Amino acid sequence: MGPDAGGGTAVIGRSQAPVAAVTRICYGWNRAKKLNLPPGPPGWPVVGNLFQVAGSGKPFFQYVRELLPKYGPILTLKMGTRTMIIISSAELAHEALIEKGQIFATRPRENPTRTVFSSNKFTVNAALYGPVWKSLRRNLVQGMLSSGRLREFRNVREIAMDKLIDRLRADANANGGVVSVLRNARFAVFCILLSMCFGVEMDEEKIETVDQMMKTVLITLDPRLDDFLPLLSTFFSKQRKRVLQVRKQQIETLLPLIEKRRSALENPGSDNTAASFSYLDTLFDLKIDGRKSSPTNFEIVSLCSEFLNGGTDTTATAIEWAIARMIENPKIQSRLYDEIKSTVGDKKVDEKDVERMVYLNAVVKELLRKHPPTYFALTHAVTEPAKLAGYDIPTDTNVEFFLPGISDDPKIWTDPEKFEPDRFVTGREDADITGVTAVKMMPFGVGRRICPGLNMATVHVNLMIARMVQEFEWTAHPENCKVDFSEKFEFTVVMKDPLRAKIKPRV
Ligand code: HEM
Numbered sequence: 390m391g392p393d394a395g396g397g398t399a400v401i402g403r404s405q406a407p408v409a410a411v412t413r414i415c416y417g418w419n420r421a422k423k424l425n426l427p428p429g430p431p432g433w434p435v436v437g438n439l440f441q442v443a444g445s446g447k448p449f450f451q452y453v454r455e456l457l458p459k460y461g462p463i464l465t466l467k468m469g470t471r472t473m474i475i476i477s478s479a480e481l482a483h484e485a486l487i488e489k490g491q492i493f494a495t496r497p498r499e500n501p502t503r504t505v506f507s508s509n510k511f512t513v514n515a516a517l518y519g520p521v522w523k524s525l526r527r528n529l530v531q532g533m534l535s536s537g538r539l540r541e542f543r544n545v546r547e548i549a550m551d552k553l554i555d556r557l558r559a560d561a562n563a564n565g566g567v568v569s570v571l572r573n574a575r576f577a578v579f580c581i582l583l584s585m586c587f588g589v590e591m592d593e594e595k596i597e598t599v600d601q602m603m604k605t606v607l608i609t610l611d612p613r614l615d616d617f618l619p620l621l622s623t624f625f626s627k628q629r630k631r632v633l634q635v636r637k638q639q640i641e642t643l644l645p646l647i648e649k650r651r652s653a654l655e656n657p658g659s660d661n662t663a664a665s666f667s668y669l670d671t672l673f674d675l676k677i678d679g680r681k682s683s684p685t686n687f688e689i690v691s692l693c694s695e696f697l698n699g700g701t702d703t704t705a706t707a708i709e710w711a712i713a714r715m716i717e718n719p720k721i722q723s724r725l726y727d728e729i730k731s732t733v734g735d736k737k738v739d740e741k742d743v744e745r746m747v748y749l750n751a752v753v754k755e756l757l758r759k760h761p762p763t764y765f766a767l768t769h770a771v772t773e774p775a776k777l778a779g780y781d782i783p784t785d786t787n788v789e790f791f792l793p794g795i796s797d798d799p800k801i802w803t804d805p806e807k808f809e810p811d812r813f814v815t816g817r818e819d820a821d822i823t824g825v826t827a828v829k830m831m832p833f834g835v836g837r838r839i840c841p842g843l844n845m846a847t848v849h850v851n852l853m854i855a856r857m858v859q860e861f862e863w864t865a866h867p868e869n870c871k872v873d874f875s876e877k878f879e880f881t882v883v884m885k886d887p888l889r890a891k892i893k894p895r896v
Contacts, residue, residue: 432467462476471497472783476790476791506691511525546740548580549584586667586693587668609632706883708853712857717874726859752810755809762881766789
């Protein structure tokens with residue numbers, strides 16, 4: 390799930406703001422207040438550090454990474470009217486999200502665009518910590534993502550995996566053995582989530598239409614300068630109009646799918662392609678604590694979009710980095726292939742098998758350590774004024790967690806820069822991914838707001854890697870080229886040059 394600050398703040402660099410209108414006088418803005426905020430680079434009046442970040446030409450995650458040596462594991466950036474506190478150490482993440490979990494469990498004020506798309510904070514990820522969030526999250530977790538429910542969708546995953554292999558084969562045949570990794574992985578996981586969400590069958594063309602629309606929504610959600618400086622909003626009226634158009638388009642695309650399912654439920658037997666269960670079924674009559682009515686159609690659109698968005702790019706990103714690492718290190722790939730062969734012989738590897746595969750699980754854990762798909766958890770906020778590391782954390786402050794600061798920390802990990810699944814096999818190192826005992830890596834966040842899709846996402850990542858390696862041998866394209874591990878932000882942190890790889894069917 391991509392946070393609003395998941396590196397995306399850098400996109401404000403794309404907007405043309407009237408910078409000259411702002412007085413450029415440097416001052417230690419946080420000293421002017423009585424609050425004892427964490428340290429941070431000095432900013433300008435009114436805009437704070439906003440234009441330094443936007444004008445740096447760097448992705449936001451890179452900007453933050455370069456501040457860490459100077460300002461340490463908790464720092465402040467003043468982004469226009471928003472104060473952002475960025476936490477990048479395991480101890481402080483544990484203190485905030487586990488020890489003081491209830492206080493740090495809410496979300497900050499939304500920007501106007503996100504308010505539109507979340508139906509005024511009526512989604513699991515956007516809801517304030519309170520009864521609406523509890524009802525929505527309980528419904529998602531128990532109604533859809535429990536292990537029992539997940540088992541029911543086993544067939545959906547199997548069909549999507551077969552389709553993935555077919556698409557890769559077709560892609561390779563059409564392109565001299567070369568395939569795009571992210572695009573194909575993305576399509577496969579999107580098919581699974583669509584099917585779980587709507588419970589209706591769709592042809593590839595319809596799937597592409599919905600996918601395209603979801604991408605447009607994500608682009609529209611990119612933060613803009615006026616989100617941080619509302620006084621600039623007059624310069625962004627065109628963009629605001631566009632937000633409403635895209636929302637309308639989103640509703641027009643999803644509403645027919647919602648109505649189709651509603652009708653199939655109301656008239657059992659009328660649609661023989663309808664699945665036995667879907668996320669929508671849990672939403673139509675959902676009781677929300679403290680509210681009389683069940684969700685409206687518009688709210689259901691927001692909840693379905695969240696379901697699709699949460700697990701698509703995140704999972705596909707993980708697959709792209711996984712294949713890149715296996716091309717870089719053929720020994721890892723062949724060891725994984727050997728494990729698959731010795732576990733399943735000649736049959737197709739399935740999700741029951743992957744649970745037993747120790748090396749595969751280690752590869753996936755190392756993957757999520759080294760390449761957490763989002764570099765920031767979703768933005769948190771405190772429910773009441775709080776203290777962390779002796780500093781004040783006021784309410785209405787964006788509290789960000791910079792995940793690589795934790796999973797790349799040499800105080801916690803030996804040779805953190807190396808991609809080395811063996812660290813988890815030999816028992817030399819371990820990490821509780823839920824962070825309850827201690828935080829060492831948190832690709833899914835930790836605490837009350839931990840990603841509810843964690844188990845499902847882990848199944849998807851394991852299964853996709855296993856099938857892709859069982860069917861094909863993966864090598865670099867162009868041949869013998871070194872893989873370039875540079876990153877860029879695009880909803881998640883993906884490879885700067887989208888990975889194209891050569892595949893050879895295994896015999
Ligand atoms: C590899 C895949 C995934 C990764 C890396 C990932 C990562 C994350 C992260 C870092 C958060 C923020 C936690 C926080 O606020 O501290 C999050 C939240 C969330 N994720 Fe995921 N996610 C993944 C897959 C999924 C899937 C498959 C779904 C559901 C279909 C999902 C749904 C959500 C939701 C609804 C939230 C908000 C939870 C809340 O605010 O209570 N995610 N995810």
